[in-house]
Amino acid sequence: MSDGKTIVLGVTGGIAAYKACDLVSRLVKKGYKVHVIMTKSAEHFVNPLTFRTLSGHPVITDMFSEPGEWNVQHVSLAEKADIMVIAPATANILGKVSHGLADDMLSTTIMAAKPGCPVLFAPAMNVNMYRNPVLQENIKKLTDLGYFFIGPTEGHLACGTQGKGRMVEADEIVDKIISLLEGKKDLNDFLDKKILVTAGPTREALDPIRFLSNRSTGTMGYAIAQAAHRRGAKVYLVSGPTSLVQPPGVEITRVESAREMHQAVMRIFPHVDIVIKAAAVADYRPRDAADYKIKKKDKPLTLVLERNPDILWELGQIKNKRQILVGFAAETENLEQYAREKLEAKNLDLIVANNVKEEGAGFGGTTNIVTIITKGGETIKLPRLTKLEAAHAILDQIRIQAGIN
Ligand code: CTP
Numbered sequence: 001m002s003d004g005k006t007i008v009l010g011v012t013g014g015i016a017a018y019k020a021c022d023l024v025s026r027l028v029k030k031g032y033k034v035h036v037i038m039t040k041s042a043e044h045f046v047n048p049l050t051f052r053t054l055s056g057h058p059v060i061t062d063m064f065s066e067p068g069e070w071n072v073q074h075v076s077l078a079e080k081a082d083i084m085v086i087a088p089a090t091a092n093i094l095g096k097v098s099h100g101l102a103d104d105m106l107s108t109t110i111m112a113a114k115p116g117c118p119v120l121f122a123p124a125m126n127v128n129m130y131r132n133p134v135l136q137e138n139i140k141k142l143t144d145l146g147y148f149f150i151g152p153t154e155g156h157l158a159c160g161t162q163g164k165g166r167m168v169e170a171d172e173i174v175d176k177i178i179s180l181l182e183g184k185k186d187l188n189d190f191l192d193k194k195i196l197v198t199a200g201p202t203r204e205a206l207d208p209i210r211f212l213s214n215r216s217t218g219t220m221g222y223a224i225a226q227a228a229h230r231r232g233a234k235v236y237l238v239s240g241p242t243s244l245v246q247p248p249g250v251e252i253t254r255v256e257s258a259r260e261m262h263q264a265v266m267r268i269f270p271h272v273d274i275v276i277k278a279a280a281v282a283d284y285r286p287r288d289a290a291d292y293k294i295k296k297k298d299k300p301l302t303l304v305l306e307r308n309p310d311i312l313w314e315l316g317q318i319k320n321k322r323q324i325l326v327g328f329a330a331e332t333e334n335l336e337q338y339a340r341e342k343l344e345a346k347n348l349d350l351i352v353a354n355n356v357k358e359e360g361a362g363f364g365g366t367t368n369i370v371t372i373i374t375k376g377g378e379t380i381k382l383p384r385l386t387k388l389e390a391a392h393a394i395l396d397q398i399r400i401q402a403g404i405n
Contacts, residue, residue: 005082005181006033010106011051013041015158016088016124016167021046023087023170024054030174035077036060037106039093060105078112083181086110088124088167091135097147098138115248116230118180120148122173127163143366144219144244146226146388150176189399191232194272197225198265198279198311200240202258206303207290214280215363218242220328220387221278225250227391228276236272238264240279258282258308265311269318274398276326277312278352280363284308316347324402326394329353330362339373349375349401352394360384372397 007027011020020036027034036051037060048059060077078084086093086106093107102108113119121142129135130152143149151168199221203211218239225237226247235250238261246252253264258281269275284305294301312327319325327348329339332355339353353371356362361369361384368390372380374397382393 004031004033006035006080007177008077008081008084008109009034009036009055010039010084010086010089010093010110011036011042011046012039012086012088012090012093012106013044014088014090014124014167015045017042017045019167019170020087021050021054023085023173024051026170026174027177028055033057035080037077037109039104039106041090062105075112078109078114078117081109081113081117083177084110084113084117084119085122085173085177086120087122087173089121090123091125091129091132091138094121094123094135094138094142098141118148120150120173120176120180122150122167123152123165124167125152125165126159127157127161127165130163130165140366141245143386143388144222146230146247148176148180148388149386188232189404190228190395193233193274193402193404194236195228195233195274195276196236196238196265196268196272197221197228197276198238198240198261198281199225200242201280202240202261202282202308203256204258204282204285204308205256205289206286207292207294209293212282212284212286212305213241214282216240216280217364218244218279219364219366220368220390221276222247223387223391224276224278224394227388227395231392231395233274236268238268238279258285258311262309262311262314265315269315273322274324274326274402275315275319276394276398277315278328280330281311282308283310310346312348313346319347324349324398326350326352326398330356332357336371336373336379339371343373343375350394350397370394374401 011017024034034055035057036055051059096107097110102111153166154164155166157165200218201214201216203213205211222244225235229235229249237250237252239254255261255264285308287304287306325348329342329351331338335353335355339351343351351373354361360367367384368387369384370382370390
């Protein structure tokens with residue numbers, strides 16, 4: 001099952017480091033090669049000898065002093081790794097990685113991870129540290145960049161408090177590692193496919209200062225672009241204004257308004273096999289956008305809005321038989337019915353529906369709960385997943401629709 005895959009396990013300084021011993025032992029029993037890197041503070045909790053004995057490999061604790069099994073250890077370990085797992089992961093290591101700091105063996109090895117090598121963090125810390133907005137911002141940034149997280153869970157914490165901050169148990173981490181490694185088998189299943197993804201909101205100008213827009217952050221669309229690229233596709237991302245980092249390897253066209261998005265999509269559409277329209281396009285724009293700042297008056301202000309082009313509908317009219325069209329439906333009620341109606345009306349192959357009012361779904365946030373409906377009438381309800389996991393699940397369904405083996 002393990003195919004002799006190599007796992008680099010980073011252990012940082014927290015009481016949950018003792019659980020990492022169980023983790024190493026379970027992974028070794030499954031046939032994985034495990035190389036452990038410990039931070040200085042981790043050594044206060046577990047003796048490196050324990051990991052050395054359990055893993056059967058030297059434990060790396062210091063960037064400069066360990067006798068060299070490899071010449072440049074952080075690079076050769078990063079080269080060898082099929083996956084990197086940091087368990088427990090403290091606020092400190094998350095802060096370092098999210099800011100590109102590499103000042104010890106572990107942070108340096110993580111920075112040198114090969115493209116496509118999953119990096120999984122299992123955080124463990126005090127509940128208030130976990131809630132701290134700075135840490136949450138770091139987790140969000142790392143998630144957006146494609147790093148994986150498992151936990152923490154609620155429970156009794158070593159500091160004597162109760163709350164979210166416990167590292168998940170070793171068996172759950174093992175399951176997650178297996179699912180991430182098995183996912184890698186398909187990494188090239190979209191090789192040679194050209195995919196156009198749209199993401200984010202559009203902005204419809206009222207005057208040079210103001211605009212109408214919506215709550216889309218672009219996270220779902222960017223996750224799809226990133227996942228499709230990892231699976232070998234050539235990805236064209238047409239993005240409305242977002243604060244997200246451009247996914248590596250993806251060709252991006254930035255637009256503001258629905259009409260600009262329309263233009264960009266129509267230019268790229270003839271060259272692609274698959275279109276995934278995750279963008280939240282404004283249906284209307286102010287009819288009379290002023291080219292000066294609108295001054296306030298005592299009377300109420302009436303805005304007249306006119307229709308924007310429905311980009312996806314147009315694509316449904318002109319697509320050829322080989323092109324696969326995927327829409328999104330953001331709804332607040334009658335989810336499946338409205339989604340099915342959009343699938344029909346826009347001549348789609350697949351629609352991804354989500355109830356934006358549901359906790360853990362919709363705009364912003366790192367997770368989504370989606371239902372995928374196919375042209376053939378199949379309905380696939382997915383559980384709450386990270387947006388990147390949801391992106392992979394959506395691609396799995398597209399792969400079936402497109403008849404990709
Ligand atoms: N869409 C589009 N162009 C528009 C409006 C929507 O391409 N002018 C696409 C979206 O990118 C999405 C799908 O159509 O993939 C459905 O968008 P949604 O806003 O849920 O539905 P609408 O068709 O706009 O219908 P309504 O607002 O009435 O729900």
